[in-house]
Amino acid sequence: xxxxxxxxxxxxxxxxxxxxxxxxxxxxxxxxxxxxxxxxxxxxxxxxxxxxxxxxxxxxxxxxxxxxxxxxxxxxxxxxxxxxxxxxxxxxxxxxxxxxxxxxxxxxxxxxxxxxxxxxxxxxxxxxxxxxxxxxxxxxxxxxxxxxxxxxxxxxxxxxxxxxxxxxxxxxxxxxxxxxxxxxxxxxxxxxxxxxxxxxxxxxxxxxxxxxxxxxxxxxxxxxxxxxxxxxxxxxxxxxxxxxx
Amino acid sequence: xxxxxxxxxxxxxxxxxxxxxxxxxxxxxxxxxxxxxxxxxxxxxxxxxxxxxxxxxxxxxxxxxxxxxxxxxxxxxxxxxxxxxxxxxxxxxxxxxxxxxxxxxxxxxxxxxxxxxx
Numbered sequence: 001x002x003x004x005x006x007x008x009x010x011x012x013x014x015x016x017x018x019x020x021x022x023x024x025x026x027x028x029x030x031x032x033x034x035x036x037x038x039x040x041x042x043x044x045x046x047x048x049x050x051x052x053x054x055x056x057x058x059x060x061x062x063x064x065x066x067x068x069x070x071x072x073x074x075x076x077x078x079x080x081x082x083x084x085x086x087x088x089x090x091x092x093x094x095x096x097x098x099x100x101x102x103x104x105x106x107x108x109x110x111x112x113x114x115x116x117x118x119x120x121x122x123x124x125x126x127x128x129x130x131x132x133x134x135x136x137x138x139x140x141x142x143x144x145x146x147x148x149x150x151x152x153x154x155x156x157x158x159x160x161x162x163x164x165x166x167x168x169x170x171x172x173x174x175x176x177x178x179x180x181x182x183x184x185x186x187x188x189x190x191x192x193x194x195x196x197x198x199x200x201x202x203x204x205x206x207x208x209x210x211x212x213x214x215x216x217x218x219x220x221x222x223x224x225x226x227x228x229x230x231x232x233x234x235x236x237x238x239x240x241x242x243x244x245x
Numbered sequence: 246x247x248x249x250x251x252x253x254x255x256x257x258x259x260x261x262x263x264x265x266x267x268x269x270x271x272x273x274x275x276x277x278x279x280x281x282x283x284x285x286x287x288x289x290x291x292x293x294x295x296x297x298x299x300x301x302x303x304x305x306x307x308x309x310x311x312x313x314x315x316x317x318x319x320x321x322x323x324x325x326x327x328x329x330x331x332x333x334x335x336x337x338x339x340x341x342x343x344x345x346x347x348x349x350x351x352x353x354x355x356x357x358x359x360x361x362x363x
Contacts, residue, residue: 065312066312069309069312125300125303126300128297128300129297129300129301129304170293171293173293174293174297
């Protein structure tokens with residue numbers, strides 16, 4: 001079935017940032033692409049006009065299991081399956097844990113972890129039926145090294161890496177690969193608020209002496225999702241200019 | 246998708262999917278499957294096989310009884326599995342007295358309390 005139709009990629013949080021970069025890249029390579037986000041960005045509006053046949057967007061509360069299951073089934077019905085899932089959607093929360101509001105803790109856990117589990121469950125069912133698939137989770141260097149002020153965020157990203165390894169073992173027998181990419185700091189909305197001084201400090205601590213370009217992260221996500229990585233599963237690949245080495 | 250899902254159709258669909266999995270691994274597809282055949286102990290199905298089966302049956306029958314209605318941990322035999330789909334598709338059909346998710350949660354809570362008291 002998979003060889004008779006374009007491959008299908010589901011990319012969460014595809015309306016902006018790294019997600020939008022990945023959506024554009026997979027569309028350029030003739031994939032059918034589906035994304036879900038809370039709101040429609042100008043990027044999504046343009047794609048809905050330009051790529052009507054190959055692009056699908058839905059406004060879905062990513063924490064609502066039934067809505068997410070329906071989204072996955074809709075994508076599979078529209079495009080014929082789901083070959084790739086990229087769990088990209090996430091939020092960054094900063095602040096030391098002792099004074100962080102409970103609402104912020106809940107928000108980051110629900111967005112970065114619960115919603116990922118729910119979407120992965122929904123898409124993996126489609127992949128199970130197909131007997132193939134690949135899942136790439138966008139983690140963070142904060143899952144690998146400790147940094148002050150990001151304990152809640154780090155907890156969610158470390159959890160994703162635990163999920164990556166366990167799910168790789170669960171689903172490997174059905175030809176479904178699961179990997180993570182752990183980006184270091186790269187130019188995106190998520191770090192738009194950090195000061196020039198902070199950027200310079202990060203660059204100084206990075207062996208390659210700079211922040212990543214967003215396409216450098218997208219390259220690795222694309223590689224892990226592709227057949228080029230057909231014997232890689234359960235791994236985390238840091239794309240961080242060496243900051244964790 | 247089955248509109249009303251008669252009991253016989255449901256059973257035939259479930260058993261057909263189980264046979265397909267057994268055939269895929271080279272097991273004797275023609276061997277008789279009894280309602281009380283245990284999915285794991287007798288037929289050798291793994292939890293991933295069961296997940297595969299449930300995903301296929303969701304596609305075929307249009308329902309997933311294990312989302313809310315029935316605890317998958319209560320499914321041990323072919324009859325258990327068929328019953329789960331009957332409950333979802335034919336609401337007035339026979340329902341096992343201990344097959345609900347709420348009952349399974351109560352039993353899990355009792356087990357947890359027993360462990361805590363040790």
